[in-house]
Amino acid sequence: MTGRMLAFVLAAGVLFGAGLAWSTMIRPEVVLAFLHLQDFGLLLVLGGAVMVAMLAYRLAGRLLPRPLAGGQFGAHAATLDRRTIAGAAIFGVGWGLCGVCPGPAVAGLGAGNWPLLWALAGLLAGAWVQGRFAGKG
Numbered sequence: 001m002t003g004r005m006l007a008f009v010l011a012a013g014v015l016f017g018a019g020l021a022w023s024t025m026i027r028p029e030v031v032l033a034f035l036h037l038q039d040f041g042l043l044l045v046l047g048g049a050v051m052v053a054m055l056a057y058r059l060a061g062r063l064l065p066r067p068l069a070g071g072q073f074g075a076h077a078a079t080l081d082r083r084t085i086a087g088a089a090i091f092g093v094g095w096g097l098c099g100v101c102p103g104p105a106v107a108g109l110g111a112g113n114w115p116l117l118w119a120l121a122g123l124l125a126g127a128w129v130q131g132r133f134a135g136k137g
Contacts, residue, residue, distance in 0.1 A: 008069040017107035026108035028099030028116075035096055087130070094122060 023045040024030045033039040061073045095101045098119045100108065105123065108116040
């Protein structure tokens, strides 16, 4: 990885982590209150993220000749099959049970929320199981 690419990755990670912290998504109790339909503040975060992503996907290729970090813009085919649906369901159940997904868990550790290590251990175990059995089905 080049120094320029590393700088882009670091900047994107810091920006992402700061956004998660500012939106309180690094606090599982806030996420669980949202999932229990008690607090809809994260709906604004979700809506804002969707709008930014939609604009970026629509406009980046038109406004920039190539990505800032190098390479070229491209698309890949996505498939919706039984394994994708099962994986999404398992991910959603885990997210709903602990109130955190991978990005906010790592960002929460950066903010000193050490109990999130349990959630990350579960995420790593799930990734290992998926990798171990990915070719069998």
